[in-house]
Amino acid sequence: MVVENMGLDHVAIKVRDIEQTIEFYTDVMNMEVSDRIGDSVAFLRTPAVSEDADHHEMNITQYSDEELEALEQRGELELDLHEFNEELPENGPPMLPTTGPIYHIAFEVPDYDGIKRAADGLEERGHPIYRGPGRHGPGNNIFLYFPDPDGYPIELTAKMEEAPEDGGRPAQQWPQTPETWNVWHNAEQL
Ligand SMILES: [Fe+2]
Numbered sequence: 001m002v003v004e005n006m007g008l009d010h011v012a013i014k015v016r017d018i019e020q021t022i023e024f025y026t027d028v029m030n031m032e033v034s035d036r037i038g039d040s041v042a043f044l045r046t047p048a049v050s051e052d053a054d055h056h057e058m059n060i061t062q063y064s065d066e067e068l069e070a071l072e073q074r075g076e077l078e079l080d081l082h083e084f085n086e087e088l089p090e091n092g093p094p095m096l097p098t099t100g101p102i103y104h105i106a107f108e109v110p111d112y113d114g115i116k117r118a119a120d121g122l123e124e125r126g127h128p129i130y131r132g133p134g135r136h137g138p139g140n141n142i143f144l145y146f147p148d149p150d151g152y153p154i155e156l157t158a159k160m161e162e163a164p165e166d167g168g169r170p171a172q173q174w175p176q177t178p179e180t181w182n183v184w185h186n187a188e189q190l
Pocket residue numbers: 104106155
């Protein structure tokens with residue numbers, strides 16, 4: 001063992017238009033800008049779910065001009081998030097369309113009500129929703145998936161099963177079926 005104890009702290013993503021991304025994460029996701037570096041980097045913090053809020057959970061960095069040019073040459077500069085949505089199969093695992101190797105970034109909300117309000121708000125804005133609300137088998141958490149302006153899928157999640165070091169259940173092997181990804185109908189309580 002090299003690292004003895006740790007938790008996930010923050011995620012850093014590159015984006016096409018930092019101002020557009022800041023607007024999305026502050027306006028839609030209710031995050032706040034903690035600091036900025038020049039005009040190409042921003043640090044964002046989530047609304048405090050606990051009392052000990054940290055300086056940032058996200059670092060947003062604008063692609064360099066060279067990187068933007070490369071994206072343009074590959075025809076990937078302009079994104080149509082709705083078009084992505086239409087390509088989704090109706091059933092099965094989340095199958096989130098992505099613009100890169102990051103499959104999704106998950107944020108925790110306190111309860112099902114938070115998920116429901118977000119789904120309603122996104123619907124009102126005409127913002128695409130990829131999946132959900134539903135409930136995953138592994139983790140038993142409620143989920144909602146939608147894209148940020150760069151197509152990075154965002155997951156809102158609530159009520160994840162607790163896995164204490166002492167007294168937790170052993171790891172389980174789940175079948176690769178749509179029901180494993182969404183066991184909503186089996187949910188005992190929200
Ligand atoms: Fe997830």
